[in-house]
Amino acid sequence: MPEGELKNISLSLLSQEVEERGKVVQVERGILALNQRWAEENRARFRAAGVRVINVLSSPGAGKTTLLARTLKELPLRAGVVVGDLATQNDAERLREAGVPVVQIETGGICHLEAAMVAKALDLLDLEALDLLFIENVGNLVCPAAYDLGEEARAVVFSITEGEDKPLKYPTMFKTAQVVLLNKVDLAEAVGFDRQAALENVRRVNPKAQVLEVSARTGQGMDAWYAFLQGR
Ligand code: MG
Numbered sequence: 001m002p003e004g005e006l007k008n009i010s011l012s013l014l015s016q017e018v019e020e021r022g023k024v025v026q027v028e029r030g031i032l033a034l035n036q037r038w039a040e041e042n043r044a045r046f047r048a049a050g051v052r053v054i055n056v057l058s059s060p061g062a063g064k065t066t067l068l069a070r071t072l073k074e075l076p077l078r079a080g081v082v083v084g085d086l087a088t089q090n091d092a093e094r095l096r097e098a099g100v101p102v103v104q105i106e107t108g109g110i111c112h113l114e115a116a117m118v119a120k121a122l123d124l125l126d127l128e129a130l131d132l133l134f135i136e137n138v139g140n141l142v143c144p145a146a147y148d149l150g151e152e153a154r155a156v157v158f159s160i161t162e163g164e165d166k167p168l169k170y171p172t173m174f175k176t177a178q179v180v181l182l183n184k185v186d187l188a189e190a191v192g193f194d195r196q197a198a199l200e201n202v203r204r205v206n207p208k209a210q211v212l213e214v215s216a217r218t219g220q221g222m223d224a225w226y227a228f229l230q231g232r
Pocket residue numbers: 064065091136
C-alpha cells in the first residue's frame with residue numbers, strides 16, 4: 001500500500017475517534033449531573049434519619065468485606081450495609097452473618113454504584129433504626145470515584161499486596177478519601193512491603209487523609225478505625 005494512503009486512513013480514524021469521544025463526554029456529564037441530584041436526595045434522607053454513611057472503596061480483593069464483617073461484629077453501633085457487586089450475593093451473605101441488615105445490589109456488569117441504585121436499596125432498610133450505614137462499593141478504583149452516593153465520608157481500602165504506588169496510579173480515588181486503610185499489614189514481611197514509600201505516596205496525593213494501618217483478618221489496628229467511625 002502506498003505510504004500516503006496509510007496516513008489518510010489513520011487520520012480519518014483519529015478524527016472519528018475524537019468526534020465519538022466528544023459524544024461520550026457529553027453523555028457522561030449528563031449521567032453525573034443526574035447522579036448528583038440523586039446523591040443530594042440520599043444525603044437528605046440520611047440526615048433526616050440521623051444515620052452516618054461511609055462509602056467503602058477499593059480494588060477487588062483488597063479486603064472490604066472482611067473489614068466490614070469484623071467491624072460489624074466488634075463495633076457497638078447499630079449498623080447496616082448496602083453492598084454492590086457485579087454479580088453474586090456472596091458478600092451480602094457473609095455480612096448478614098453479623099446479624100445486621102444487608103442489602104445486596106447486583107449491578108449486572110456496571111462497575112460502580114450510582115446514587116439512584118443506592119436510593120432503591122434504601123427503600124429496603126429502616127434507616128431510623130441505624131446509627132451507621134456502610135456502602136461497600138463495587139471493587140474498582142476508577143469510576144466509583146466520580147459517583148457521589150450521598151455519603152458523609154469515603155474510606156479507601158488499600159491492600160499492601162497491591163504495591164506501594166497504588167495511590168499514584170489512582171490519584172482521583174485517593175484524593176476523595178477522608179480515610180485510607182492500609183490493609184493486610186500482617187503480610188508486610190512476607191511480601192517485602194515498603195511501608196514508608198506507601199505512606200509517602202498516600203500523603204503526596206492526599207495530605208489530609210487519615211491513614212490507618214490495619215489487618216482486617218487478625219484485628220490488628222482496628223481500634224483506630226472504630227475511633228474514626230465513632231468520632232465523626
Ligand atoms: Mg466485597
